[in-house]
Amino acid sequence: MKDKKELQKILKRIDGKGYKAYNDIKGIYNFDFFILHIDHIQRDPFAGPSLLRVEVQDASFPRELIDNHEKRDAVSDFIARAFNGSIKKQTAGRSGSGKSGIITIDRGGQEILERSCVNIQSDNLEVRFSLGLPARGRRIIGREASRILMDILPAIVNNSCFYKNLDSDHLTEEVELYEDANFIRNQLKSRGLIAFVRDGSILPRGSGVTDKPLKNAVQFKTPKTLEVIFETPNNGSVRGMGVPNGVNLIVGGGYHGKSTLLQAIERGVYNHVYGDGREWVVTDPTAVKIRAEDGRRIENVDISSFIHNPPLNKNTEEFSTENASGSTSQAANIVEAVEAGTKLILFDEDTSATNFMIRDERMQRLVSNEKEPITPFIDRVRELYEDHNISTIMVMGGSGDYFEVADTVIMMDNYLPEDVTKDAKKIKEELPINRMQEIEFKFRFKERYPLPESIKPYKGRKIKLDIRGKSTILLGLETIDLSQVEQLIDISQTRAIAYAIAYAAQNHMDGKTNMKEIVKMVEHDIETKGLDILAPKGRKNPNNIVKPRIFELTAAFNRLRSLKTRKY
16 A cells, blocks of 8 residues: 555656556555545546545444444445535536546435445445546646545545534434335335325426426325324334225326326335435335337247237247337236236336227227237236235226226325225216126246346457446347336446346356346345445446346346247
């Protein structure tokens, strides 16, 4: 380990030289109250930034704030946000070429996620970040680099990495909130619930381009018939709406908040920061949002429970296509989610294929069952719950036929919920329908076993794992489109999924292990060995990956066009 004065000397020596001379500063330096690791130097001012780490060995966080994994996740998230806030205060202006002087940390959005950028243990804190080393043209600005590393960085570390310098009340509040949200999530099953929304929650977002809460929005208020109370470890009694197991409809007029409620519930698989408005919206962790997805690839999926005996005698028990229709893709999305282990599926009629969701009495009379290969979801939804314990929440504004199968009907009126289950049942009795249930056999699917040789993360001899924004993975010569996977919320989740696909192929795929077991083993490895286990060779100490759910990882596998599977 070198002294920080040695770093100053090197920067002075290379001032004005070509950019490659920055490689001379790679190494480890003692900065009195932290240790600086300079791990990677960017190729030029316009390339991806340099990667650095700081280690703090006496951050003095109280043991009760970091004595388990979930608390450490919350504290790590708080530190990352504090580090980012300090960056903004300390780097008001910059000059130079490309990314010169830009310091960034992977702090995330409104959700609290397990990230690789901050790692905290009882006696050590590590923070990973990136820095655009300053240059003019392609010549080093040594004095500016020295100012950043010797003056600005120590101020950032001092302000954000020591408990004594943080807002301790706010930190404790965030940790306790995180712990209580997890407590409620763990209690849902025993309470017969699949989701919870606390009174006073703010569900609408500010606009289509921000995930922050809408100012002066209507506060959520629970209908008495759906009211539940949780006694939480830190915040005492928490009162709100419990969405029960079974088949649930969200109805109401246009623009009254149906989709807003569903979107809050689908995001409730994650915890949120204090003040988000949805911090007390908590959902079954296995919930999967389902939609139609025209054009997606399907590989060897048994969709026969929804589509069977189509023209040209295509086998739907082992169905593959390079360009799925809306109804076919929605059928595959359901089966793949069930295969991965979901116990709650979410629908919005606006993003669903109409002919997949419902076939009414008049259409049944005109087009006989023998001529219709699609079994609509309305005819499977109760079976999924009663035989497989898979609940459903659906936004449904256009088809009262679903009153026949619903357990609970919630109507949104000016963003406020009403329990109209009794009214819906009365309407069902007063206006009976005579549509026939179109089921020829019980719901079924076959497990699939991915073949490792179909995962090809190489481009020539080099591994190619990259992303383009939140929605696109580049894996070898393949592109994976995740734009319709709605619970994928962070670009660093996408990056982790890209790494996880290659990791799974190398470590857990043998052609004899099914898809669910593979992704569960990847999840177990992350939980026991940390996120770094996913990093491909040559990408040590990644500063920008986030733990994904197994459902989004499975969705990426299923959208990889080279994927091949077999069934046993």
